[in-house]
Amino acid sequence: MTDVTLKCGKCGSKQLQVEANPKDDSVVTCGGCGSTGSYGDVMRQGKAEIMKAMQRELGNMFKRR
Ligand SMILES: [Zn+2]
Numbered sequence: 001m002t003d004v005t006l007k008c009g010k011c012g013s014k015q016l017q018v019e020a021n022p023k024d025d026s027v028v029t030c031g032g033c034g035s036t037g038s039y040g041d042v043m044r045q046g047k048a049e050i051m052k053a054m055q056r057e058l059g060n061m062f063k064r065r
Pocket of ligand 1: 008009010011012013030031032033034035
C-alpha cells in the first residue's frame with residue numbers, strides 16, 4: 001500500500017487544498033501556512049518521501065537477518 005500524502009513543504013501541514021482533478025501545474029494551497037505550490041512539485045516531494053521510507057524499511061529488514 002503506497003498512498004502519497006500531500007504535505008506542505010514549508011510547515012508540514014497535510015491540509016492542502018487542491019482542485020478535484022489536479023494536473024501537474026495546478027496550484028496547491030496550504031491550509032496551514034497559506035503558501036502555494038504546484039501540484040506536480042508537491043506530488044514529487046510526497047513520492048520521494050515514500051521512497052525514502054521504503055528504503056529505510058528494506059534496510060532494516062536486511063539488517064535483522
Ligand atoms: Zn504550509
